[in-house]
Amino acid sequence: MEQSKRKTSGVIAIFVAFSLALTGCSPGSSDSGSDTSTVIIDPAEMGDVTLTVLDSFTDNASPIGLWMLDIVAGFEAKYPNIKIKRESVQDITTNLKLKLADEKNTPDVVPANQGWAGVGDLSSNGLLLNLDAYDKAYGWSEKLPTTILQQSMASTDGKNIGQGSLFGVPINQGAFVTVFYNRAMLTKLGLSVPKTFAEFEAAMAKAKSAGQTPMQLGTQDGWPASATLLALQAALDSSDDIINAVFATSNVKLADTKLEAAVTAYKKWADSGYFTKDFVGVPSGTAVQDFVDGKGLFVIWYSGYLPFKSQAQGDKFGQFLLPRADGGALTGVGASLQQFSVAAKSDAKDAAALFLNYMASQEAGDFAIKYKAPPLFGKFEASSDSPLLNDGVVTLNLITSSNGYLPYFDWATPTMLDVMTQQLQSLFGGKVSPKDVVAAMQKDYDTFRESKK
């Protein structure tokens, strides 16, 4: 009995020691990414390379899925010595970090979302390659609008985003927080496309009195609730305040911005019955699908992301950005649909940078047009055979000329989107007031900025 006791306690001791050894006395490593001082941009000099590209465009029938297929085919045709190996990722936020930390299997090109939850977090942990050297070589800073490129920047000390070094390149496809409208219904209601904020609200009132759902909305699944808030912020708040808040370029107190007005407007629309009935219990997918099926006058959603079955169906709708309440030049929350970065531990850095360059090229923009998706940079004419796409191009040109791109507010901290989601749901549940929402967002903001000091 004694012997067996000793034996098994010995076994336990081995297990414990083994487990500690597995993790190292303290878990994690203090590895930092390497620096590139020599960059190669001539594909001929790169030799034969296999580039692993990670992306989340798993639906091959969607515009972005088709776009990606064209990109890969176009790139391989242009640079035959570089082969692309595509990998899919399910949920960018959860798994990307750990994939990048995996030295043996890290992909070369990775999708990192703009903002703190993506680029900021990953670069401050040394997981992304600093692209300044490539920027100099390829001239991205000259060719691409600074307000867009800014969204892929982060400071090397890990304390700030929107400034410092470049850590990613946006693709030439844009996603705006846009108002879509049902053309037939608008005409039937005797309305025309709203040119002012007041006209927009009046249109919704008219739709309601005519028995139609003015705006489709579904917030049961959480984060989509923020889309409308972002649109309202863009239309009501000053663009400087938003940009400065998100990138922390100056000390902005949210209570001094028009954030509360935006939240109040959101609540007012809900209380006026402008949204889908019982929208708090409706998943966003249902609301958006119902809109596409013809129910509802407006929906605020991301451009290029409505589930149209065909171009013909898409052209039954139009899009415009919410006009500013102060009548100023158009501003809208817009960004590249996805920005890509190079893994710090990549073994094919030059080829990866070349690929990023290709994804931001005019050719990439042409592919976007081909699939009726709005591009982001370059010269484009609103002359396709799709009225919906033309609307998008018109918006694009307007925003570019007024330099009115605004960052997504949830980029301000890694947890901001969660806070906005929970607060908005609580707002509509009658649990908190707009002031409380602003206070909660300020608290999250302050806590994060504190941790960065």
Place this chain on the structure above:
Amino acid sequence: MSASPSLARKKKKSGSKIGFLYLLPALIAYGYVVIVPTFQSLWFSFFKWNGITEAQWVGLNNYIGFLSNPLIKQAFSHTLVLILFYSVLPISLGLLSAALISKTQIRFSGFFRSVIFLPQILTSVVIAVIWRQIFSTDGILNDALRAVGLESLTQPWLGSFTFTLPVLGLAGSWTTMGLCMLLFISGTANISTELYDAAKLDGAGAIREFFSVTLPGLRPQLAVAMTLTLIAALRVFDLVWLTTRGGPGTSSITPSVLLYSKAFTQSDVGAGAAIGVLLAILALVVALVIVRVMDDKD
């Protein structure tokens, strides 16, 4: 019987060597998947770690942080509500059924048994799909309310701050109800009729009969039902994750949902591991308390 003692001992010795080899694969798998991670969980919970860079020793800070963290308190308070639905309701119904059900042969008993037990073998994903549909804003419940003219009672069940958790709880009841019923019904079959006869002779009514004969006789089943359902309530993840992700707001978060979000979305691995340790301790306490209470009653 004729083999010499030393030969038998020799056989036993070599038998034990082989025996160890037989044990080894299971022990290795078990050690790697269960034992080592259990200790690692404890170890991780003493650090602040984002999963990649170096970890920072914080001792008991993760746990102390929980005491002042409103989310943790909320999550565990939700567990209490879920216990009502996963444990109290099904067990009560099960006991009631066991008391009322005739001890004599029932026709189609096999059929009833199979049907009532069915929810136990369905995966949580299927259960989530079923109940999400029933409680959706244009689902069968609201439809039924509208049909009988109770339109005003229709709700966005899974989007409302008041109803989401109870509604999910009901889905849970639906799952564990069958198990409790079967446990108790089959349990009563084992209580000897003599005890009932004796009680009747003593002039006991139906209620007294229940408390003095049925309930004590079901003690082991009760212990099992309580342990299983309490731990099931403690561990709820799938159902919440596949319907509301803890929303609206945080009105349906559970400790497991919090564990997932802390460890994998918010990169606070230490806190996530600490929640895991807490859950293990609670599960152990539940089991021990139930065993102790049940034994004491003897």
Place this chain on the structure above:
Amino acid sequence: MTRLNRVVTYVILISFSILVIVPLLLLLGAAFSPVQSGRIDLGDLNYSNFVNVWREAEFGKHLLISLRLCTLVVAITLIITTLAAYAIAILNVPGSKWIFTIILAGLMIPLESILVPLYFTMRAMPFGGGATTLLIAHVGLNVSFGVFWMRAAFLAIPKSLIESASIDGASPFKTFRMIVLPLTKPALITLGLLTFLWTWNDYFLAVILITDPDQLPVTLAIGEFATKYTNKYNLMSAAAVLVALPVVTLYIFFQRKFIQGVLTGALKG
């Protein structure tokens, strides 16, 4: 008195059965419904949902992944747990009492407590993020119940049979194969069924360990499906039916074993 008793009995049993069956019928009805909202239309039964789900969500691929995973898990679990239980119950390996206690402790440890570190250890493996990770995890997790279950079955074998075999000069393995296993076949079958059930039905473990979208088991696939097609209730119901089908089929044929397994297993634990 007993007449009333019988009526009450049937009322209770029938009510609970209805409570169980109705939601399932709703699911089945929605699965055959041509309408997106899943409204049941008995006059217009539609098989296309199943076809669509099979093609669009590549359900066939995921069903196969789950099938392969579960079969392997069952096979490996049965082998290693019976061997281990044999060593503990029959061969009486020294220290087996302590080893068994440690194994039994595993029954009390909830999945949540080991998930986080398990993720990190598995990630470091060369096959991380794939089905093999899940395979190893499930096998490890099934050891506790498997050893417990088979040990109980083995202990029920009359000692005389085993002793006479060893007297006759049979090696431990021969005794195992020729005597012990055949005598405990029912227990083995039940263990196999329960292991299959638990592995097939798992979601939480899979959602954390599987990161490769091409290797999702079917529960995870339908979870993804649910987020992609929230409003297409008819499609989702069809998918749910497909996911539940294998297990329910096994259940129909082996109901007794399933129910008995869970009940007695729980009680003995």
